[in-house]
Every structure is written in structure tokens, then in C-alpha cells.
Amino acid sequence: MVDRFTGVLAPVSTPFKQDLSPDTERLVALCRWLLNEGADGLAVFGTTSEANSIGMADRMRLTEALVEAGAPAAKLLPGTGTCALSDTVALTKHAVELGCGGVLVLPPFYYKNPSDDGLYASFAETIERVGDSRLQLYLYHFPQMAGVGIPLAVIERLVAAYPDTIAGLKDSSGDWANTEAVIKTFPSMHVFPSSEARVVDALKIGGAGCISASANINARAIRALIDVWDKPEGEALNRSVTAVRKVIEGYHAVAAVKAILAEFSGDPAWNILAPPLAPLSEPQRAALVASLKDLGYSLSLRTA
Amino acid sequence: MVDRFTGVLAPVSTPFKQDLSPDTERLVALCRWLLNEGADGLAVFGTTSEANSIGMADRMRLTEALVEAGAPAAKLLPGTGTCALSDTVALTKHAVELGCGGVLVLPPFYYKNPSDDGLYASFAETIERVGDSRLQLYLYHFPQMAGVGIPLAVIERLVAAYPDTIAGLKDSSGDWANTEAVIKTFPSMHVFPSSEARVVDALKIGGAGCISASANINARAIRALIDVWDKPEGEALNRSVTAVRKVIEGYHAVAAVKAILAEFSGDPAWNILAPPLAPLSEPQRAALVASLKDLGYSLSLRTA
Numbered sequence: 082m083v084d085r086f087t088g089v090l091a092p093v094s095t096p097f098k099q100d101l102s103p104d105t106e107r108l109v110a111l112c113r114w115l116l117n118e119g120a121d122g123l124a125v126f127g128t129t130s131e132a133n134s135i136g137m138a139d140r141m142r143l144t145e146a147l148v149e150a151g152a153p154a155a156k157l158l159p160g161t162g163t164c165a166l167s168d169t170v171a172l173t174k175h176a177v178e179l180g181c182g183g184v185l186v187l188p189p190f191y192y193k194n195p196s197d198d199g200l201y202a203s204f205a206e207t208i209e210r211v212g213d214s215r216l217q218l219y220l221y222h223f224p225q226m227a228g229v230g231i232p233l234a235v236i237e238r239l240v241a242a243y244p245d246t247i248a249g250l251k252d253s254s255g256d257w258a259n260t261e262a263v264i265k266t267f268p269s270m271h272v273f274p275s276s277e278a279r280v281v282d283a284l285k286i287g288g289a290g291c292i293s294a295s296a297n298i299n300a301r302a303i304r305a306l307i308d309v310w311d312k313p314e315g316e317a318l319n320r321s322v323t324a325v326r327k328v329i330e331g332y333h334a335v336a337a338v339k340a341i342l343a344e345f346s347g348d349p350a351w352n353i354l355a356p357p358l359a360p361l362s363e364p365q366r367a368a369l370v371a372s373l374k375d376l377g378y379s380l381s382l383r384t385a
Numbered sequence: 386m387v388d389r390f391t392g393v394l395a396p397v398s399t400p401f402k403q404d405l406s407p408d409t410e411r412l413v414a415l416c417r418w419l420l421n422e423g424a425d426g427l428a429v430f431g432t433t434s435e436a437n438s439i440g441m442a443d444r445m446r447l448t449e450a451l452v453e454a455g456a457p458a459a460k461l462l463p464g465t466g467t468c469a470l471s472d473t474v475a476l477t478k479h480a481v482e483l484g485c486g487g488v489l490v491l492p493p494f495y496y497k498n499p500s501d502d503g504l505y506a507s508f509a510e511t512i513e514r515v516g517d518s519r520l521q522l523y524l525y526h527f528p529q530m531a532g533v534g535i536p537l538a539v540i541e542r543l544v545a546a547y548p549d550t551i552a553g554l555k556d557s558s559g560d561w562a563n564t565e566a567v568i569k570t571f572p573s574m575h576v577f578p579s580s581e582a583r584v585v586d587a588l589k590i591g592g593a594g595c596i597s598a599s600a601n602i603n604a605r606a607i608r609a610l611i612d613v614w615d616k617p618e619g620e621a622l623n624r625s626v627t628a629v630r631k632v633i634e635g636y637h638a639v640a641a642v643k644a645i646l647a648e649f650s651g652d653p654a655w656n657i658l659a660p661p662l663a664p665l666s667e668p669q670r671a672a673l674v675a676s677l678k679d680l681g682y683s684l685s686l687r688t689a
Contacts, residue, residue, distance in 0.1 A: 101470060101510070133495035136471030137441055164468075166405060166660060167440030188661065190495065191437035192639075193530060195661035202660040206405070226497060228532045229661075335496075356470060356506040357492065357499035357533075 085217065085248050085271045086158060086183060087289045089280075089303040091120050091296035092127030094338050095135065095143075096384070097353040103139050107350065109150040110384035111297075111342070116156065119304035120296060123152065124185055126160035128226055128253070129294040129335050134355035137168055141175050154180035158292075162187030162221060166203065170210045173218075183217035183248055185292075190227040200235045208243055216246050219271070222263075223253035230254065233262060240267055251275060251292045257282065264288050277303045278323045281310045294334045295326050298341045298380060321376070328372045336361045337369055344370050346382040389521065389552050389575045390462060390487060391593045393584075393607040395424050395600035396431030398642050399439065399447075400688070401657045407443050411654065413454040414688035415601075415646070420460065423608035424600060427456065428489055430464035432530055432557070433598040433639050438659035441472060445479050458484035462596075466491030466525060470507065474514045477522075487521035487552055489596075494531040504539045512547050520550050523575070526567075527557035534558065537566060544571055555579060555596045561586065568592050581607045582627045585614045598638045599630050602645045602684060625680070632676045640665045641673055648674050650686040 093115065096107035112123050125147065126132035126140055135143075140159070148154050161172035161184040169186065176184050188195070189203050208216065220239070224230030231250070239247045249271030252260040257279060264272045264287050271289035274280065277299070280291040284307065296303055302322050309315045329337045336354055340361050343351035352360045361369065397419065400411035416427050429451065430436035430444055439447075444463070452458050465476035465488040473490065480488050492499070493507050512520065524543070528534030535554070543551045553575030556564045561583060568576045568591050575593035578584065581603070584595040588611065600607055606626050613619045633641045640658060644665050647655035656664045665673065 133468040134470065134493060136469045136475065139471060164437040165440045166438065167443060171440065189438060191530065192661055193532070196663055199661035199663045202663070206660055226495065356510055357496055357503035359500055359503045359506070
């Protein structure tokens with residue numbers, strides 16, 4: 082069995098060209114830089130990646146391109162959950178066959194208030210149809226965005242039925258009580274809150290790290306925090322990492338990450354978002370950058 | 386320009402096989418029967434069709450199969466709206482090239498609270514990329530399910546920019562004030578409430594008809610109501626049609642329609658739903674059927 086993910090993972094921002102097609106070269110460059118910055122994994126095709134705005138064919142093509150460009154497949158955790166079982170199975174199978182270290186799977190999110198049986202069946206059918214012992218499936222719980230969450234009762238059934246496959250969970254709910262309950266109830270799972278502002282709280286009780294939008298632009302500091310959180314220097318680092326995060330939380334996170342990548346890499350192409358999302362307004366962008374500069378924030382990324 | 390749709394359209398229920406793949410033969414048989422019952426159009430791949438639970442490849446294959454089986458393409462109004470622009474464009478182009486009378490398009494529904502600019506761009510980019518004067522695009526407004534609706538301000542911009550393409554709207558919000566506003570503000574659009582219980586109200590002010598889950602199992606009566614609503618016999622027919630609808634509204638509509646198709650066609654295969662949806666429980670099913678029989682309801686469908 083592959084090692085399960087730990088540490089800091091970036092839900093990698095997806096660059097688009099002017100024609101709104103994904104920009105493979107810039108994506109490869111960002112992924113390379115993130116690993117070099119200390120990211121422990123690349124959660125490509127998450128919410129921050131605008132994954133659901135990218136078509137099926139492009140998602141597969143980009144994952145292949147990353148592996149071909151030398152990204153270690155074991156470090157890739159692509160999002161593969163869609164509304165349709167057959168599409169979820171196709172993306173998941175494709176990721177497993179490429180050797181990806183895991184997949185991060187949203188529940189089918191069109192039909193709201195599904196029954197526990199229906200949700201369980203969605204994940205169980207995916208696992209059965211992929212039918213590959215290499216599959217490491219991380220559940221993606223984000224009820225506010227998806228409109229459908231993954232209740233503890235469903236996780237319990239999945240862990241009982243597929244203990245070797247259900248590898249972990251990303252909790253984007255921001256509901257600490259839920260994160261805590263998942264960590265404590267399912268010790269075999271690697272659980273990641275979606276913010277580094279909670280990573281120390283999670284590590285203290287057995288959490289695995291964090292998968293955070295802002296890891297796109299602060300991976301090195303977050304990685305350092307995970308190394309030293311329980312040492313004397315941990316407290317100050319936690320404060321500074323959290324301060325950057327809190328600035329970003331004042332904006333639409335997906336657009337804010339792209340604005341920061343554009344500003345600090347000097348590459349304005351990062352400011353393109355796929356509809357229905359849109360870049361920050363110019364006043365928002367300027368205020369965001371000013372706030373980060375006030376914190377002494379900088380990065381040294383070149384993607385173009 | 387093709388005639389825009391009017392009358393009663395069924396968001397056709399999609400039969401599945403035991404392995405959860407769509408059952409082409411039963412779908413063709415249901416479509417044939419619905420047209421024979423007087424349905425004016427077939428809104429395949431709507432919410433009642435479990436469209437978002439069906440993969441991209443299957444959606445295209447099924448539309449082709451319907452046309453090959455002799456369904457008049459001009460009567461087809463497939464749902465083609467997905468979360469991803471390139472998938473929406475692919476499905477829409479495919480439908481236009483098959484000669485479909487229109488497409489029913491959800492907004493991208495993963496990212497919640499999109500800006501008006503972002504929503505407008507999603508539809509505008511779809512229209513521009515399909516780039517075909519035959520495209521007749523019906524907007525699909527269902528905020529409760531999709532989590533993203535289509536505000537009047539966005540419709541106004543779309544109608545102004547693409548008056549020949551923006552053909553109509555299905556309003557599944559159940560918010561009569563919204564339906565009324567769309568009908569009155571945009572006289573060029575063909576507007577359909579999602580329930581026959583509102584079809585007379587809509588027809589009175591210039592609405593085009595209805596696209597209703599229960600048209601799967603009561604098309605003949607709804608079609609008759611649309612013919613006579615302003616004649617003396619209209620009132621009694623409206624009451625009986627609405628009574629059937631109200632029974633169904635007591636249950637999960639998608640599962641209820643399938644339970645009725647199964648019961649009254651004698652073909653239990655209709656009781657299969659794709660995850661995350663599930664069939665009615667046995668007590669629910671029995672109560673639903675009993676309520677309909679109390680109303681003197683019957684149908685004569687054979688799909689197997």
C-alpha cells in the first residue's frame with residue numbers, strides 16, 4: 082500500500098489561456114515550484130483549482146501532462162468526484178492507472194439532501210467499479226460549496242466496508258467540531274482541515290496536515306510550521322502563517338490566490354479565471370496586495 | 386428559425402439497467418409513448434431524468450439513439466448544462482448538430498453565488514463557442530436544486546445580446562412571482578413553469594406551457610388541459626390534473642415518477658434509480674399508488 086498523504090498539500094490553482102483552455106505549461110511550472118517549496122502533495126483539481134469548470138477530457142489530459150513532465154505521480158491527489166458515477170469512475174480509474182497517490186472525491190453534488198444509503202452507494206459503486214487495490218480514496222467534505230456533505234454515519238459505513246481504500250478526508254466545512262469528530266472517530270483516516278489556521282489544532286489530536294487554498298502561495302511557511310508547531314518557535318510562525326491566511330479570507334479565495342500568483346510572479350496571465358468565476362476587481366486586488374506587503378509577504382515564482 | 390416549443394414537455398425519466406447504465410430500449414419506448422400521448426416535446430436530461438447522474442458519453446449516445454430510433458429531433462430539448470464550459474459546449478454542439486429543437490441549460494452549478502458577470506459569461510461563451518444560428522437555448526432556473534439560479538438582470542443581458550438564440554426559460558423555482566416576471570418582462574421568451582398546477586396561470590399571461598416531472602405519467606391529460614383551459618370544461622380538468630400532481634409532490638418527484646411508471650406499466654425495472662437517488666420505500670410506494678388509484682388514475686404504457 083502506498084504511503085498516505087501527510088503535511089501540506091496545495092489544491093493547485095489552474096492557469097487558463099485567453100481562450101479559457103487550461104494552460105499546461107504554467108500548471109507544470111507551478112507544480113514544480115510548489116514541490117520545491119516543500120508541498121507534500123499536489124491536490125490538483127480541487128475547488129481552488131476550478132476543477133468543476135474544467136471539462137472531463139482536459140482534466141485527464143492535464144494529469145497525464147503533469148506525470149509526463151516529471152511530477153511524481155505518488156505526490157498527486159487529483160479531484161475526481163463529479164455528479165455522475167460513470168464520469169467519477171472514469172476520472173478515478175485514470176488517476177489510479179497513472180499511479181497517483183490518491184484521489185479526492187466530492188459526493189455527487191447536484192441532487193441535494195441525498196439519503197445516507199444513496200451517498201454510501203455513490204462512493205461504494207465508485208470503489209467497486211474502479212476495482213483496483215491501489216485506489217486510495219480521500220473523501221471531500223465541503224457542504225457549503227457542494228451543497229452536499231458527507232455525514233459521519235456514511236464515513237463509518239465506508240471505513241468499515243473499505244478500510245484499505247478509504248484513506249482520509251479533506252474537511253472544507255470550516256466546522257472544527259466536525260474535523261475533530263472525524264479525526265477522533267476514524268484513527269485510520271488521514272484528515273486535513275482546509276486551512277493552515279487550523280493545522281496545529283489538527284496535528285495536536287492526530288490530524289495529518291492541511292490541504293489549503295493558500296498553500297498555493299505560502300507552502301514553504303506552512304511546511305515549516307508543520308515541522309516546528311510543538312517547538313518554541315512554533316507559536317510565532319503559526320501567527321504569521323495565520324495572518325496571511327486571514328488576509329486571503331477577506332476575498333474570494335480562488336480569485337485571491339490567482340491575484341497573488343499574478344502579482345508576485347510578475348505574470349498577469351494568472352488573473353484569468355474560468356466562468357462563472359471572475360478575477361478580483363482592481364480595488365480588491367490592490368487592497369489584497371497591499372495587505373500582504375504590510376505583512377512582509379513575498380514569493381519568488383516564475384511560471385512564464 | 387425553428388418553431389419554439391409550446392405546450393407540455395416531459396423531462397423524460399431515464400431507465401437504468403441493473404448495472405446502472407442507461408437502458409436505451411426502455412427510454413426509446415417511453416419517448417415514443419409520450420409523443421403518442423400528446424407531449425409536445427421531450428426534455429430529455431432534465432432533473433427528473435437524473436441527467437446529472439449520467440456521464441457525458443452516455444448522454445451523447447442516448448440522444449443519438451433516440452434520433453436513430455425515429456424520435457423527431459425537432460421535438461427534443463436535451464439538457465446540456467454542466468459545471469464546465471467545455472462540457473456544456475460539447476453537449477450543446479452535439480444536440481444542435483443532431484437537429485434538436487432546443488437545449489435546456491443549467492448555469493454552472495458548483496460555485497455558489499456567482500456574480501452576474503460570471504453567469505452571463507457562462508451562457509455567452511457557450512453561445513459563442515457553439516457558434517451555430519440553429520441554437521435555441523432555453524435557460525433552466527432551479528435555484529433550490531442547482532444552488533445557482535438565473536436572475537432577471539442576467540436574462541435581460543442575454544436576451545439583449547442574443548435575441549434569436551435565447552428561446553425561453555424553464556422556471557423550476559416554484560416561485561410564481563418570478564415566473565410571472567419572466568413572462569411579462571421578456572415577451573419573446575417561451576416560459577414554462579415546472580408544474581401543470583401553474584400552467585393555466587401561465588397561459589393566461591402569455592406563458593408557453595409547462596415542463597413538468599408529472600408529464601411523464603400524465604401527458605395526455607395535461608395536453609387536454611392546455612387545449613381547453615379557457616373553455617367551460619377547463620376548470621374540472623384543471624382540478625383533476627392538479628390532484629394527480631399534488632399526490633406526487635408528497636414524495637421525491639424523481640423516485641415517484643419511476644414508481645408510477647413501474648406500477649402502471651407492470652415493468653419493475655423502472656424502479657432503478659442512479660445513486661445518489663434511491664427508489665421510494667415500499668410503504669411510500671404503496672401509499673403513492675393507492676392515492677393515485679383513489680383518484681381513478683391509470684395509464685397504459687408498455688416499455689418491456
